[in-house]
Amino acid sequence: MAKQVFTRPKALKDNIFHYCPGCGHSIIHRLLAEVIDELGIRDKTVGVPPAGCAVLAYNYIDVDMGEAPHGRAIAVATGIKRTRPDLIVFTYQGDGDIAAIGTAETIHAANRGERLSAIFVNNGVYGMTGGQMAPTTLLGQTTTTSPGGRLPLRDGFPLDLSQMLAVADGSVYIERTAVTSPKNIIKTKRAIKKAFQVQMDDLGFALVEILSQCPINWKLSPVDACKWVEEEVVKSYPLGVIKDTTQAQNRMDRMKRGKRAKT
């Protein structure tokens, strides 16, 4: 008898995704649901979706969700986590959400080492509102508000929020991944799982930045959009671990609690 080796994760509702063909958002939703299933934390996980294309994430991921106003997800999540430290709280935010209007609270949450797992979906544009330029937009990239391409001395440079957050002492794990190929998708899942684990181990702030394709606003086919991420976007936003002090943090944490550090 043939055995099924791939199917829909349990933590995902049956609803059909509203995303455009080839969009990275729904791949990331599925990975989140797979991680929640594997960690067995569905009954104690709370998500905070953004304003952006993923505003309806609560229609898909089958955990409690508390919608946040644009950019405020980290602040809302901080409130939830501080009132209920027993819960596992993640935010799900676009680049316009976390790296533009939400920059301030994000930096301070990272600095305070809030026990949160932030999922930062970087597609380089304001997808939901029609593909306007974001702080993350590449130099020369054409968007609806940079029709001749982004010019640095007029529009600023691509903002690397993950690097900025890595400077804060309260952040312990930051990794940048992509969802452009099965290999990258598997790495992204591993990173999401680790970001949850960091929170469950009470270590500090964790964030996964995921380079995600927005074929519609980039005016590329889904396959070409993936290629563009792998060939162009990674030049400004290289993939890989940006910060990981979980081991050092583990030792520090045990010492704080008066336990001997494991050697």
Add this chain to the structure above:
Amino acid sequence: MKKGFIRINSELCKGGGLCIAACPKGSIRIRNKLNIRGYHPAEYTEKEKSKNRKCTGCALCAIICPDIAIEVFRD
């Protein structure tokens, strides 16, 4: 070589073609007939029970499918 097969839910598929690019065996193509939402969905080109099918059940197509339209089976 292991053998497998896939089932594509053509009504969930939006015809993005990522699975076609991901499949190392060339076992998926775009269907001519539209689905109910107006997309040309992907279709599996082999017969589930055929002895000479190339699909190995590697699941690369399913892993990249943004709409979870593909279920993968292995013999």
